[in-house]
Amino acid sequence: MSYINFNAKSRASVHHSQVIHRRMRNAGPILLLLLVLALSFSLFGANAFAQSASAGKLHTIGLWAEKIPAGAEGGNDRFAYRMNSHVIADMNGDNETDVTARYAAAATVPGPTIVINEGDEVALTLSHVFDPGDSTTLDQVSVHVHGVHYDILSDGTIKYINLVEDESATPVASYTYRWIAAPGTAGTWAYHDHNMITLNGAEDRGLFGALIVNSSTSLSSIAKDYVLFIGDDAFWGTEIDGQTGQQTSFLHNPALTAQQGSNVRFHLIALGTVTHNFSLPGYSWIDPGTNLTINEKIIGPLEKHVFTVQAGTSSQYLDTAFSSSLLGMKGDFNVIP
Numbered sequence: 001m002s003y004i005n006f007n008a009k010s011r012a013s014v015h016h017s018q019v020i021h022r023r024m025r026n027a028g029p030i031l032l033l034l035l036v037l038a039l040s041f042s043l044f045g046a047n048a049f050a051q052s053a054s055a056g057k058l059h060t061i062g063l064w065a066e067k068i069p070a071g072a073e074g075g076n077d078r079f080a081y082r083m084n085s086h087v088i089a090d091m092n093g094d095n096e097t098d099v100t101a102r103y104a105a106a107a108t109v110p111g112p113t114i115v116i117n118e119g120d121e122v123a124l125t126l127s128h129v130f131d132p133g134d135s136t137t138l139d140q141v142s143v144h145v146h147g148v149h150y151d152i153l154s155d156g157t158i159k160y161i162n163l164v165e166d167e168s169a170t171p172v173a174s175y176t177y178r179w180i181a182a183p184g185t186a187g188t189w190a191y192h193d194h195n196m197i198t199l200n201g202a203e204d205r206g207l208f209g210a211l212i213v214n215s216s217t218s219l220s221s222i223a224k225d226y227v228l229f230i231g232d233d234a235f236w237g238t239e240i241d242g243q244t245g246q247q248t249s250f251l252h253n254p255a256l257t258a259q260q261g262s263n264v265r266f267h268l269i270a271l272g273t274v275t276h277n278f279s280l281p282g283y284s285w286i287d288p289g290t291n292l293t294i295n296e297k298i299i300g301p302l303e304k305h306v307f308t309v310q311a312g313t314s315s316q317y318l319d320t321a322f323s324s325s326l327l328g329m330k331g332d333f334n335v336i337p
């Protein structure tokens with residue numbers, strides 16, 4: 001499941017410098033350019049330039065992959081991603097904003113939800129910190145993302161698959177992935193480990209999370225985002241505050257809360273192997289890409305479904321597929337007046 005854009009390496013700055021070099025050879029166009037610049041300054045003021053400079057942002061992310069040892073109740077060790085640092089800046093590195101405080105301090109399942117805008121770029125450096133000093137530990141871990149553009153070095157797969165190199169963090173070296181949220185990539189996408197070979201990729205052990213690419217036309221009035229991964233036996237989720245960006249992750253059928261009258265957006269991503277039938281009794285919503293109003297949605301493995309409702313009365317979200325309902329796949333949707 002790779003969506004590789006081999007043209008993604010060409011950068012806007014390269015084109016700009018070529019254009020400027022061509023202009024240097026001929027003074028005429030330069031005078032014209034100065035005239036246009038002066039004119040637009042007088043018409044629009046400096047704001048027009050400030051806006052174009054802030055069009056796309058660069059997200060520099062440090063993500064750690066950690067081990068969560070099995071608790072007293074037994075079971076298997078889990079693995080999880082933790083946000084170590086997230087800094088947003090202009091493409092040239094100016095105007096840095098550190099948003100690391102939005103994330104949980106500990107590693108979480110699901111992993112951190114990375115929220116960016118169409119036009120942004122991401123440089124994500126993954127560090128392998130399972131068992132520092134233990135040379136017998138699993139040696140490769142990666143981040144493979146869906147939906148956005150990247151070149152072959154950022155696929156997050158092993159050499160056997162990509163024919164170039166192992167694109168993994170190891171106990172001795174981190175690995176940097178570069179993503180470009182080009183026009184047309186808006187949506188909600190999964191990212192996950194692809195390389196923990198002895199476990200056949202460790203998304204089933206906790207190494208997965210979501211990337212939300214908001215489009216320029218996304219509603220700015222979203223009070224909360226709920227990212228719900230649908231596993232074969234439970235929902236695993238993250239709740240994100242629309243104002244502060246603060247996020248909290250929950251294992252096993254989290255209770256979601258909303259302020260009455262506010263707009264909340266559900267992002268459903270199916271993991272695993274079975275088909276689900278999602279419903280939220282008392283609510284209906286527009287099926288994206290159509291003008292149909294629906295009140296339930298069949299979601300197959302690796303499919304996703306994103307919709308927005310206005311919080312009215314408390315309800316429950318649930319999976320009504322036969323085996324899922326036997327497993328109790330449901331959680332509370334609490335609306336606070």
Ligand SMILES: [Cu+2]
Nearest residue numbers: 001144146192
């Ligand atoms: Cu995948």
